[in-house]
Amino acid sequence: MSLYSTASDYAKDTWLPVYPDMLTRSEGTLLNLLGLSTDERVKIEGRKAFMKVQIGDDLGFGVIGQGGDYPASGDIASDEATLSLMRFADTIEFDGHEMALLDSLNAAAAPIMQKKMSASRMRVLRELERMAIMDGTGILAKVASEVGSVMTLDVAGSAYSERNPYTWIDDPNRSYYLCVDPTTGADVMTTTAGKFLITLINEGTNAVTSSNDTGGSAAADVIVTYHPAGYATAGSFASPEFVGLLGMIASTGTYMGIDRAAVPQWGSTVIDNSGTLRDITKNLVDELSNKVSRRSESGMLVPSEYCGLADPGVWTAYENLMSTGIRYTISESPDIGWGGREYLSMNGVPLYKHAQAPRHQIMLVHKKSAGFVGPKHDHSSIVKFEEHGGSIFFKKNAATGSGYADASLAMITGWMGMYTERPRNHGRLNDLNLTAPAYAGQ
Numbered sequence: 001m002s003l004y005s006t007a008s009d010y011a012k013d014t015w016l017p018v019y020p021d022m023l024t025r026s027e028g029t030l031l032n033l034l035g036l037s038t039d040e041r042v043k044i045e046g047r048k049a050f051m052k053v054q055i056g057d058d059l060g061f062g063v064i065g066q067g068g069d070y071p072a073s074g075d076i077a078s079d080e081a082t083l084s085l086m087r088f089a090d091t092i093e094f095d096g097h098e099m100a101l102l103d104s105l106n107a108a109a110a111p112i113m114q115k116k117m118s119a120s121r122m123r124v125l126r127e128l129e130r131m132a133i134m135d136g137t138g139i140l141a142k143v144a145s146e147v148g149s150v151m152t153l154d155v156a157g158s159a160y161s162e163r164n165p166y167t168w169i170d171d172p173n174r175s176y177y178l179c180v181d182p183t184t185g186a187d188v189m190t191t192t193a194g195k196f197l198i199t200l201i202n203e204g205t206n207a208v209t210s211s212n213d214t215g216g217s218a219a220a221d222v223i224v225t226y227h228p229a230g231y232a233t234a235g236s237f238a239s240p241e242f243v244g245l246l247g248m249i250a251s252t253g254t255y256m257g258i259d260r261a262a263v264p265q266w267g268s269t270v271i272d273n274s275g276t277l278r279d280i281t282k283n284l285v286d287e288l289s290n291k292v293s294r295r296s297e298s299g300m301l302v303p304s305e306y307c308g309l310a311d312p313g314v315w316t317a318y319e320n321l322m323s324t325g326i327r328y329t330i331s332e333s334p335d336i337g338w339g340g341r342e343y344l345s346m347n348g349v350p351l352y353k354h355a356q357a358p359r360h361q362i363m364l365v366h367k368k369s370a371g372f373v374g375p376k377h378d379h380s381s382i383v384k385f386e387e388h389g390g391s392i393f394f395k396k397n398a399a400t401g402s403g404y405a406d407a408s409l410a411m412i413t414g415w416m417g418m419y420t421e422r423p424r425n426h427g428r429l430n431d432l433n434l435t436a437p438a439y440a441g442q
Contacts, residue, residue, distance in 0.1 A: 042083070043376040047415065049083045053258065055265050079266075081421075082257040083373050086242040088127070089413040090120045093396065096406035120412055121383050127225075128382075130168055132418055133309075133356050135250075136243030138224040138231065141165030143179065144206075146214040151179070153206045154219070158275025158431065161222075164359040166203055167311070169223070173197050176226035179210075179217045185231035185238060191215030195226040242417045245309070248370065249363055249426040256419060269295060269364075269427035277360060280317050280432045285362075289347040292364055292427035301349050301364075308351035309363045313434030315353035318362075319344055321436040360432050366425035373417035386411045 059074025094102075098112055139161045144154040153165040169177075176195040179188055187193050192212035200209035208223075224231060229240040243255065251267040252260055260267040269291045271284065293300050310318065322344065343350040349364070357363065374382070385392040394411070395404040420426065 042371055042373045042419070044083055044085070044373055045376045047085045047087075047375075049373075051081050051083065051421070053079050053081045053266070053421075055079050055263050079258050079263055083417060083419055084242070085373060085375065085415040085417045086240060087413065087415050088124060089411060090124050092116050092120045092410045092412075094393070094408050094410070096408075099393070099408050117410070120410075124383055124412065124414075128416060130225075130356060131241050132244040133246065133354070133358075134168070134241070134244045135246035136239055136241050137161075137237075138227070138239045138241045139182070139222045140168045140177070140225065141208075141223045142182075143217050143221045143223065144219055146217045149210045149213055150207050151210060151214050151217060151223070153208065153223075155206050158272070161358075164311075165206065165208075165223075166201065167356060167358060168225075169198060169201065169208070172199050172201055173211075178224050178226050178231070179214065179221055180224055180231050180237070182220065182222045182237055184235055185233065187230075188218070188221050189214055189216045244418055245363060245365065245370075245426075246358065248418075248420045248423055249365070249428045250423075255423065266423055268423045268425075270430065271428070272430035275431060277431050277433045280314065280321055280362075280429075280436050282321070284429060284432075285318075285346060288362070288364060288427050288429045289349070292425070295424045296366065297369070297422060297425055301347060303348050303350065305368050306349045306364060306366055307343075308346050308349055309354050309357045309365060310351060310361070311357040311359045312353045312355065313359060314362060314432050315344065315351065317432065317434055317436035318346070318351065360430065360434070362429045362432065364427040364429075366420075366422075369422045369425045370420040371418070373419055375415045382414050382416065383412050384414060386413060 054076050056077025058076050060071055061074075062071035064070060094113065094116065102113055142154040142159075142162050142165070144152045146152070154162050155165060156162060175197075177198060178195055180186060181188050189196070189212060191214070193216075194212070196210045196212040198208045199211050202208070224239070225241070227240050231237055231239055247253075247255060249268045249270070250260070251270040254260065255266065258266045269288065271288055271291070289301055298305070343352045345351070346362075351362065386394075388394070392410050393408040396407040396409050397403075398405045
């Protein structure tokens with residue numbers, strides 16, 4: 001009998017009991033880095049709650065003489081902020097073959113089922129990590145021009161989403177996106193409307209290739225993360241994502257329903273250079289630290305309460321700046337190149353590098369006054385499966401006609417929001433080059 005006969009043991013095709021993963025598998029570090037545990041959420045009743053914010057001091061103080069009249073009363077000034085929850089979800093599909101194997105004696109499909117479920121959970125946590133550092137708009141990049149299925153991205157200007165359009169755009173064929181009008185939120189791709197994959201990324205030319213024809217998109221349109229809820233509400237752009245650190249740490253705009261132009265106390269310390277990049281210096285770092293200290297609740301930067309976040313480029317620029325200023329004692333050994341340390345010391349505050357942090361800036365975060373918001377009556381984990389009749393599996397509707405497809409669906413969902421009750425505790429240093437000169441003291 002031939003070695004390769006169909007009756008031979010060598011003629012079998014077998015599946016190995018592994019599922020190699022080409023994508024990130026660890027949970028996002030930001031949630032742990034800032035101490036913002038998703039299990040320590042502020043619980044609110046319903047999907048929206050309100051809180052009073054003090055924006056003015058008590059005005060009833062004064063020095064009075066013996067037997068003199070008391071000062072006229074003066075109430076504190078306050079405003080109303082809104083805490084909102086965003087509902088997120090992910091749907092997993094199992095074909096009929098996988099469902100049948102799950103009930104077999106050997107449960108041959110169990111590893112695949114487990115992989116699909118764990119991948120769904122990781123996708124949710126990865127997206128929550130991204131939202132926790134963004135401004136809530138979902139904007140990942142801005143279009144400069146398009147030809148066929150290729151969009152050239154705009155990398156000019158001062159907005160963070162324009163400085164590096166690849167910070168939040170994932171590997172090719174990984175996530176769905178939309179291209180929308182930044183004022184109306186409407187889908188602008190008229191040739192092939194709807195969600196699309198990015199099939200190729202060319203960082204050298206700032207071009208991305210879409211799985212759809214990009215006809216209809218034009219300069220100033222924006223690429224956003226796809227959500228079924230869409231971005232168009234009553235003719236305006238309205239993102240369904242919650243506001244993260246970039247929305248918290250700002251000096252302009254409306255945050256939690258309060259306009260910072262009307263209530264400047266609701267703004268953070270932001271030091272920028274009108275969109276023109278400049279070198280990071282010790283003086284700039286000191287200016288940020290001093291201003292945040294002066295405006296913060298405690299009046300100082302306590303290392304246990306604060307941390308800095310920077311993208312790897314700015315982090316390395318600060319490392320280059322400070323390396324030549326290091327001094328050693330006789331009990332220390334030289335640490336050339338800082339030894340790949342987990343963080344750098346920035347006026348006593350740890351400065352971490354984060355791959356998804358926006359380029360060309362440093363964010364100074366007060367951990368104790370920032371947190372997540374969750375539903376009051378949900379005592380389970382952040383991600384849970386929808387359940388009906390004791391099962392998490394639902395038959396999938398047929399694509400056409402009536403009846404069901406030969407597949408089942410499982411859906412996970414949850415509610416999440418993020419907030420800070422005191423934006424003035426935080427700060428941001430913008431418009432920084434990704435290289436730095438040698439440290440020259442002060």
